[in-house]
Amino acid sequence: MADNNFYVYILTNKTNTTLYIGITSNLIQRVYQHKKKLVGGFSSHYNINKLVYYEIAENAYAAITREKQLKAGNRRTKIHLINTFNPEWEDLYHGLL
Numbered sequence: 001m002a003d004n005n006f007y008v009y010i011l012t013n014k015t016n017t018t019l020y021i022g023i024t025s026n027l028i029q030r031v032y033q034h035k036k037k038l039v040g041g042f043s044s045h046y047n048i049n050k051l052v053y054y055e056i057a058e059n060a061y062a063a064i065t066r067e068k069q070l071k072a073g074n075r076r077t078k079i080h081l082i083n084t085f086n087p088e089w090e091d092l093y094h095g096l097l
């Protein structure tokens with residue numbers, strides 16, 4: 001995954017009750033940071049570290065635009081997106097390694 005793409009991703013906690021949406025240019029490194037609580041704030045406070053969804057954006061602008069679109073959407077839409085991409089809500093991080 002070391003390329004020039006950007007990624008929009010959704011993380012959740014162990015019980016799949018809280019969602020976090022972010023963007024990065026290095027998905028593996030960023031999820032690792034969440035897992036090790038190297039990222040302070042919301043994700044660390046709510047133990048959000050399970051990667052359940054991601055998509056590739058061609059550039060930073062596209063990633064930011066998509067992130068804003070997802071954040072503005074309702075929870076039902078986000079859950080539908082995850083269910084379509086990852087019906088079992090498995091942690092996709094290990095498959096990236």
